[in-house]
Amino acid sequence: MPEKTxxxxxxxxxxxxxxxxxxxxxxxxxFSQQELLVLLTINVLVVxxxxxxxxxxxxxxxxxxxxxxxxxxxxxxxxxFGFPVPLAMIAGAITAGLIATLLSFPLFRMKGxxxxxxxxxxxxxxxxxxxxxxxxxxxxxxxQRIPGFPEIDLGFIxxxxxxxxxxxxxxxxxxxxxxxxxxxxxxxxIGLTFHAIHWQDKLSESVGVDAFRYRMLAFxxxxxxxxxxxxxxxxxxxxxxxxxFDVNTMVYVLIWTIVGGTSRWYGPILGVVALTIVDEVIxxxxxxxxxxxxxxxxxxxxxxxxxxxxxxxxxxKARDALRGRxxxxxxxxxxxxxx
Amino acid sequence: xxxxxxxxxxxxxxxxxxxxxxxLPLVGMPKASFAxxxxxxxxxLAPLTGPVAAWGKPGxxxxxxxxxxxxxxxxxxxxxxxxxxxxxxxxxxxDAGKARxxxxxxxxxxxxxxxxxxxxxxxxxxxxxxxxxxxxxxTLLPSDLTPDTTTLIAPCxxxxxxxxxxxxxxxxxxxxxxxxxxCAQDDALGKPSVATYLAAFEAAGITxxxxxxxxxxxxxxxxxxxxxxxANNPDILCLDTCYADYVQPLCEQAFxxxxxxxxxxxxxxxxxxxxxxxxxxxxxxxxxxxxxFDDKALNDPRINFKKPNEFFxxxxxxxxxxxxxxxxWEYSSILDLWADAAQRAGSVEPADVLVAMKEGGKGKHAFxxxxxxxxxxxxxxxxxxxxxxxxxxxxxxxxIAEFRSIPDWWDKNGQLLVKHMxxxxxxxxxxx
Numbered sequence: 001m002p003e004k005t006x007x008x009x010x011x012x013x014x015x016x017x018x019x020x021x022x023x024x025x026x027x028x029x030x031f032s033q034q035e036l037l038v039l040l041t042i043n044v045l046v047v048x049x050x051x052x053x054x055x056x057x058x059x060x061x062x063x064x065x066x067x068x069x070x071x072x073x074x075x076x077x078x079x080x081f082g083f084p085v086p087l088a089m090i091a092g093a094i095t096a097g098l099i100a101t102l103l104s105f106p107l108f109r110m111k112g113x114x115x116x117x118x119x120x121x122x123x124x125x126x127x128x129x130x131x132x133x134x135x136x137x138x139x140x141x142x143x144q145r146i147p148g149f150p151e152i153d154l155g156f157i158x159x160x161x162x163x164x165x166x167x168x169x170x171x172x173x174x175x176x177x178x179x180x181x182x183x184x185x186x187x188x189x190i191g192l193t194f195h196a197i198h199w200q201d202k203l204s205e206s207v208g209v210d211a212f213r214y215r216m217l218a219f220x221x222x223x224x225x226x227x228x229x230x231x232x233x234x235x236x237x238x239x240x241x242x243x244x245f246d247v248n249t250m251v252y253v254l255i256w257t258i259v260g261g262t263s264r265w266y267g268p269i270l271g272v273v274a275l276t277i278v279d280e281v282i283x284x285x286x287x288x289x290x291x292x293x294x295x296x297x298x299x300x301x302x303x304x305x306x307x308x309x310x311x312x313x314x315x316x317k318a319r320d321a322l323r324g325r326x327x328x329x330x331x332x333x334x335x336x337x338x339x
Numbered sequence: 340x341x342x343x344x345x346x347x348x349x350x351x352x353x354x355x356x357x358x359x360x361x362x363l364p365l366v367g368m369p370k371a372s373f374a375x376x377x378x379x380x381x382x383x384l385a386p387l388t389g390p391v392a393a394w395g396k397p398g399x400x401x402x403x404x405x406x407x408x409x410x411x412x413x414x415x416x417x418x419x420x421x422x423x424x425x426x427x428x429x430x431x432x433x434d435a436g437k438a439r440x441x442x443x444x445x446x447x448x449x450x451x452x453x454x455x456x457x458x459x460x461x462x463x464x465x466x467x468x469x470x471x472x473x474x475x476x477x478t479l480l481p482s483d484l485t486p487d488t489t490t491l492i493a494p495c496x497x498x499x500x501x502x503x504x505x506x507x508x509x510x511x512x513x514x515x516x517x518x519x520x521x522c523a524q525d526d527a528l529g530k531p532s533v534a535t536y537l538a539a540f541e542a543a544g545i546t547x548x549x550x551x552x553x554x555x556x557x558x559x560x561x562x563x564x565x566x567x568x569x570a571n572n573p574d575i576l577c578l579d580t581c582y583a584d585y586v587q588p589l590c591e592q593a594f595x596x597x598x599x600x601x602x603x604x605x606x607x608x609x610x611x612x613x614x615x616x617x618x619x620x621x622x623x624x625x626x627x628x629x630x631x632f633d634d635k636a637l638n639d640p641r642i643n644f645k646k647p648n649e650f651f652x653x654x655x656x657x658x659x660x661x662x663x664x665x666x667x668w669e670y671s672s673i674l675d676l677w678a679d680a681a682q683r684a685g686s687v688e689p690a691d692v693l694v695a696m697k698e699g700g701k702g703k704h705a706f707x708x709x710x711x712x713x714x715x716x717x718x719x720x721x722x723x724x725x726x727x728x729x730x731x732x733x734x735x736x737x738x739i740a741e742f743r744s745i746p747d748w749w750d751k752n753g754q755l756l757v758k759h760m761x762x763x764x765x766x767x768x769x770x771x
Contacts, residue, residue, distance in 0.1 A: 030444070244434070
């Protein structure tokens with residue numbers, strides 16, 4: 001069943017509440033949780049962009065490496081070529097998109113499981129290049145002392161982006177704009193074609209859809225936004241190294257996406273938010289640092305057993321339940337008419 | 340009042356009890372008798388989970404013993420007042436992002452006065468916050484040091500420079516061994532260590548049978564790695580500073596492939612397990628750099644680590660003999676230095692303690708008096724360097740063979756080390 005796209009009154013109230021929460025949240029949490037909030041918001045962009053790529057039915061293991069391409073690109077543009085950081089970030093994201101374009105030619109000769117393995121191999125090649133070439137990539141230690149986002153000083157207001165609360169607002173704006181673009185892409189004809197290729201690729205091709213081009217487009221768009229997330233990450237931490245973008249990190253992205261669900265745009269967001277809160281806030285706060293991986297694994301198993309359609313299925317059920325209750329409250333005449 | 344016999348355990352009361360117990364740490368237990376005391380908090384920011392946990396968690400375990408002993412003895416006296424020492428730990432998972440979050444929590448929420456780190460991948464995430472907050476931080480990896488890291492010190496382990504003592508001892512005691520091979524994971528820990536071993540072998544007149552072999556840290560099958568290493572029949576097999584997860588399978592592979600030469604390694608964590616999986620005979624004579632602290636050689640008067648044998652016994656009692664690792668004592672020895680400096684400074688403030696610690700350019704390292712050094716290699720004299728033990732497996736047990744001087748080796752062969760560090764891009768001014 002197609003998703004409802006128009007926003008009703010309840011939806012508007014929900015958006016308003018969400019906006020208030022997003023603006024207020026840095027002031028409601030501790031200093032260390034502000035740091036987490038920045039990383040979490042960046043990760044939201046990573047998983048949502050990853051979902052866009054999965055719309056064509058191809059699951060890549062190179063997405064985190066694409067994030068790394070953006071991070072390395074942006075770091076080098078800023079540090080070695082003297083680009084202003086905001087421009088370097090965009091250039092880093094474009095670099096990731098260009099690399100994805102090049103990788104598309106060999107990768108999209110494959111499908112399904114073969115594409116998965118191929119994307120892993122391509123990602124590893126890229127990651128090993130960063131590790132192998134100390135100049136310019138810094139080798140295993142990576143690039144350090146990457147310039148941060150420039151401070152804004154207007155006399156009456158001074159914004160230091162090293163402060164996690166300030167950087168959070170910057171990241172939030174970038175991520176919200178990116179999510180809006182990704183949402184519009186999915187709801188456009190291009191997005192519908194992605195879905196068509198996913199479910200009926202031969203049929204799509206028979207009516208003139210160039211499946212290769214659309215798969216490539218999804219990969220490039222997803223990589224561009226992953227690269228943008230990587231750029232935000234690099235200029236926040238002031239360091240990038242190849243280990244940050246290894247297959248372990250990719251496994252986390254897969255887990256967040258799968259636990260959240262991929263049939264709705266908000267599914268991966270639910271996954272990354274819920275699992276980050278569980279792992280980084282709840283499990284740490286109860287002082288079980290050393291058994292966190294064990295408990296995290298247990299929670300994942302339970303989630304997969306009891307929520308096979310992801311956390312988004314809870315939202316769908318809750319919405320259906322509310323609609324059902326709403327139906328019971330409609331005037332008698334209307335209820336009868338429906339019957 | 341209900342009689343004892345009338346109290347029944349229902350499912351509801353059981354669940355309520357369990358939930359209450361689980362929430363206790365969140366809501367906080369009443370602080371019993373320390374409310375009126377002065378407390379100084381020290382941060383522990385290292386990997387407690389993940390592949391590098393072997394160089395974090397055993398250190399935290401050792402620090403708990405150190406803190407318990409100090410507090411049982413009435414705390415440390417600073418400025419005429421006794422201070423209880425509390426540890427605040429954060430698992431940084433060897434990741435810069437988590438380390439930044441952890442440092443923020445330790446500094447801004449836990450109000451620690453000193454942070455101990457493993458360093459390496461995690462340090463860049465902490466560097467700026469440490470500089471901005473003027474926080475003194477220690478690392479086990481002096482390759483983190485640069486002229487800009489003025490509040491970062493390497494007061495215990497000058498990794499990998501102490502590895503020269505093992506090679507130096509090997510060359511002096513086994514002059515017949517003439518060729519060597521070395522392997523390491525291709526990362527920030529492996530490369531400077533390889534440079535150090537190459538310099539030490541060259542200084543000792545030992546030639547390399549093949550170029551250094553760097554394997555990917557994701558490697559799980561070490562059979563081909565070992566086959567390649569042994570192809571030229573080396574006299575010495577050097578395992579560099581491989582992580583514990585690599586040293587064990589590498590030793591097993593060397594055993595299975597019939598290697599008969601000498602093995603030298605930086606660490607040999609949980610070596611009892613390796614002895615079990617190979618044999619006492621195979622492991623006899625393996626050289627590394629980290630002693631068990633039940634070694635009687637550590638009772639020498641020049642050793643500054645307090646009660647090493649008792650420390651080891653307590654560690655084994657609490658956590659088991661097989662849990663002892665290279666770092667079990669290191670963070671505790673850093674705490675010794677810090678406590679001594681804080682007492683001399685009469686303050687717990689990081690800047691005061693740092694000045695007191697580096698006063699006169701000398702310090703009391705765990706293995707004897709040492710000097711603050713490192714300008715030629717790290718651009719700053721923030722590494723405490725002196726003697727270091729050479730440890731040999733004898734009859735399945737780690738035994739200190741001799742203490743050797745790192746500064747003496749450096750004075751004679753420093754240029755070789757600079758040359759190899761430069762070749763592998765490991766000098767501080769080569770880091771991007």
